[in-house]
Amino acid sequence: MRRAPNPKVPTPRVIVTRELADTVMERMEQLFDTTNNRGDVPMDRARLAGAMADCDVFVPTVTDTIDAALIEGAGARLKLIANFGAGVNHIDLKAARARGIVVTNTPGVLTEDTADITMALILSVPRRLGEGEKLVRDGAWKGWAPSGMLGHRIGGKALGIAGMGRIGRAVARRARAFGLSIHYHNRHRLPETVEAEFGATWHDTLDGLLQATDILTIHTPRNADSENMIDARRLALMRPTACIINTARGGIVDEDALIEALENGRLAGAGLDVWKFEPEIDPRLLALPNVMMIPHMGSATYEGRMAMGEKVIANIRMWADGHRPPDQVLEGWV
Numbered sequence: 001m002r003r004a005p006n007p008k009v010p011t012p013r014v015i016v017t018r019e020l021a022d023t024v025m026e027r028m029e030q031l032f033d034t035t036n037n038r039g040d041v042p043m044d045r046a047r048l049a050g051a052m053a054d055c056d057v058f059v060p061t062v063t064d065t066i067d068a069a070l071i072e073g074a075g076a077r078l079k080l081i082a083n084f085g086a087g088v089n090h091i092d093l094k095a096a097r098a099r100g101i102v103v104t105n106t107p108g109v110l111t112e113d114t115a116d117i118t119m120a121l122i123l124s125v126p127r128r129l130g131e132g133e134k135l136v137r138d139g140a141w142k143g144w145a146p147s148g149m150l151g152h153r154i155g156g157k158a159l160g161i162a163g164m165g166r167i168g169r170a171v172a173r174r175a176r177a178f179g180l181s182i183h184y185h186n187r188h189r190l191p192e193t194v195e196a197e198f199g200a201t202w203h204d205t206l207d208g209l210l211q212a213t214d215i216l217t218i219h220t221p222r223n224a225d226s227e228n229m230i231d232a233r234r235l236a237l238m239r240p241t242a243c244i245i246n247t248a249r250g251g252i253v254d255e256d257a258l259i260e261a262l263e264n265g266r267l268a269g270a271g272l273d274v275w276k277f278e279p280e281i282d283p284r285l286l287a288l289p290n291v292m293m294i295p296h297m298g299s300a301t302y303e304g305r306m307a308m309g310e311k312v313i314a315n316i317r318m319w320a321d322g323h324r325p326p327d328q329v330l331e332g333w334v
């Protein structure tokens with residue numbers, strides 16, 4: 001049932017690009033004049049442009065590239081892009097700002113799930129979980145042997161966290177329980193009390209962090225500053241026994257340089273949830289046994305997706321009622 005029209009607050013017209021949880025779609029239909037994408041039919045560029053010409057609020061996801069041309073071509077009525085997801089690198093924020101379009105995201109509700117998947121990769125790569133699973137699945141396991149499937153111990157190693165925001169800290173909390181020592185690099189040093197909570201050592205440069213690290217995990221947003229942040233030069237600073245975990249965004253690690261380092265034994269392994277050209281995976285990575293690969297599933301829980309939907313709804317409602325939405329993406333991202 002749609003909410004009773006209030007002449008003072010016109011019901012916003014909302015278009016959602018992907019199929020969300022049933023309860024989220026139903027609630028959106030009750031509250032707003034919503035077109036959901038039931039059936040999840042992919043929206044190509046022409047359909048995205050058509051949708052953006054015809055709504056007040058547009059709800060994309062990471063799979064929609066909302067570039068400057070699309071934003072400039074949007075209808076004058078488009079005033080809010082309420083992204084379903086925390087990362088907003090697929091939206092041209094400068095173009096949105098220039099058009100006076102507010103952008104919101106869904107932070108906070110996917111922190112713990114993403115940290116869990118990160119921790120799973122941190123454990124999987126040194127302990128060769130992917131290789132072990134493949135051995136069993138392929139029927140190639142010949143039985144226990146003293147030297148069978150040896151990996152490296154997790155406890156006592158140094159975890160390097162690049163980006164100590166919400167997710168970085170949630171990873172640190174978990175990693176401590178596994179006996180990892182916590183090292184981090186962040187634009188701003190954390191208060192001493194927070195460092196003490198994690199027993200964390202701050203490195204004032206990313207280069208310094210890389211040199212001190214056995215397992216590097218990346219938790220920075222993808223923006224102009226972080227593009228190819230881990231490039232060939234930085235990879236060369238890392239220990240050959242080290243590995244990299246990336247559950248943030250593909251373009252932060254230079255994929256070609258990473259592959260080269262792995263192929264040449266200059267890096268011991270990688271655990272990847274995100275990719276430069278999702279869903280395409282470079283075939284050279286597929287050939288590397290020391291790479292654990294998963295399909296951008298860091299936040300993929302039923303609970304998380306519900307909470308993300310609720311955040312999108314809350315942002316739209318606040319905006320529609322004339323308030324600043326709680327998760328407005330601010331200048332720092334641009």
Ligand code: 8YV
Binds near residue numbers: 060061248297298
């Ligand atoms: C989301 C993510 O599922 O929120 C993010 O930034 O990377 C994912 O976990 C995706 O972005 C949904 O749009």
